[in-house]
Amino acid sequence: MSKRQLVSDAFNNRPVERVPVGFWFHFVDGDDFSKGLEYPSVIQKNIEGHIRFYNGFKPDFVKLMSDGFFNYPNPLLADVKDAAVLKSIKPVGGSHPWIRKQVELVKTLTETFGGEVLTFYNIFAPATYFKFLQTSNGNELLGKLIREDSEAVRHALDVIGEDLASLADLLIKEGGADGIYLSVQNIQDPYVNKEKYLDVVAPGELKVLDAANRVSDNNILHICGYEGSRNDLSFYSGYDAKAVNWAVNIEDVSLSEGKRFFNGKAVIGGFANSPGSLIHTGSKNEIESFTKALIADAGTTGIIIGADCTVPNDIRIERLEWVRSAAQIPHEI
Template identity: 25%
Template sequence: MTSKRERIQAALTGQTVDRVPVGFWRHWPGDDQNPDSLAAVTLAYQRKYDLDFIKLPVSSTYCVEDYGITHAYRGSIMGDREYLSRIIHCPDDWAAVGPLDIRRGTYGWHLDSLGKIVKEKDQDTPVIVTMFHPLAIAAYLAGDELFLAHLREYPEKVLPALHTLAETSARFASACIEAGADGIFLSTRFASHELLSRDEFDQFGRPTDLMVLEAASAGWFNVLHLHGQHPMFKETAAYPVQAVNWHDRTSGIDLQTAARLSPKAVMGGVEQMRLLQDGSPREVMDQAREAIQKMNSRRLILTTGCTYPLAVPEANLMAMRRAVENAIG
């Protein structure tokens, strides 16, 4: 009998699988603010759907809370927390962005939560930890508009802070692997033509991304998530990861195109904002099986393009999970 670990490893390397691996994820507002409840909902979720991997479902605030930002859940349909205050207001504020001790504070309790999950999960079920690349972390500290303005007008002030954020992230990535994670899920929101030019990304984004990925290199299941409708897919194709996840159903880069652009395994196949939320179980299953057939069941992990809304019906999640059973590639 093929284990989940073996199934994922086969998919990552393009080998024949007994069935395509499957996974999906959501936010857990409230429960994502405590190590015990975060571990509990994460484990219960995986067991309920019998998913092939666990993705630790963190809030974006976890990587900046210890700098003093404030936040609250205000009813977001995605389960995201709202930023109530930032710490960057003028260019000189970037000098206050120092290194964090990843064993203490919010980083520290996320390591505690990961430890609980690793201890209590089925040992054959891989677990990956969601991280946000340094550009996104910097934007959480300032807000997108101010961050981009400072990055372009005062790069000499922002770049040292980006490097510091990358060093902290790299230490956290390494600590996650040491704690038993099989890899990280690096969300690169600014690797997008909507936000940066290629030259800007090469200057500000790529070097710090690679610092974090190098720190996670002992993991065997590292995933690059490209957020947005115009992802820098070609520009990040050589990133040292085993799989790539993006909005494949809406961005114009479908699974087959991606498979030609990159030797990595692809993670996608089901559109989460409209189809998974508003479609019927039959439509969800049909789209999932279409993806499996187009990829001939190779180099594919069936997932959504990103986090799905909290209002997605249970029947649609079950349909996505069942789609991999007896699917013909």
């Protein structure tokens, strides 16, 4: 069975010959996360990192990293002081280099290995791109701005979402990606409860996901627990994605529990991802035993073994192979 078929079967809750495995990490660091437009060498480093990882691990599928493109290119959104400026925000448009260069990146990678594995491009939620542009605490700032003028914030996030919807459409139709990996996160401010989130933040996110769903049936929702951020998973119960990945070890919601919560959708994860965690430093026996325990609890249908989020980029590839070897399904003779 091809790896494309293997992962497709897992996504669609069909029987599999083995449980697929998916891990990913970044290929640049520091300021390079936002320097792709200024320095082509950053994009090239990202491309070379993907190819090196692919050749070294032969993954079951590939999450294509958006390293180099973390800064949404609208200077009006940088260091926002009050909500008034948000009312004048307009989309940059699908022809902007920030979008076109990402499509080119994806096309280069899918032409290299996309015929062998499914590929999913990372797109952050509009609120996350907004937070990346702030020097102050982006979560606290969003809480403040929503208190000040929720309609202005909704407008700004919707505009970012419009550009991200264009990006999603082009990545799949022109870039050859099989879908997107949409990274969302609760606003880490107590004022932005579920009601306010669904009113102000969710519309922009759903615009991106809807655009991706119009051109692909295979899109992943990632509920990001980066650096311990907590998420109420119920915020996303109505999001229409083929598979869901969340921070199992932060939310204390197992793969089996999450699969039930998300109405039987395929689920991805199981391992903690932080430096020093089991996947990063554990022994071969510990990693294999943990993998088998995940499968014993969650079953083999609609399950992909992975991590809460991005794993450390100094991880030894053999550790990921230990997981894949342990994810084999015993067959009776």
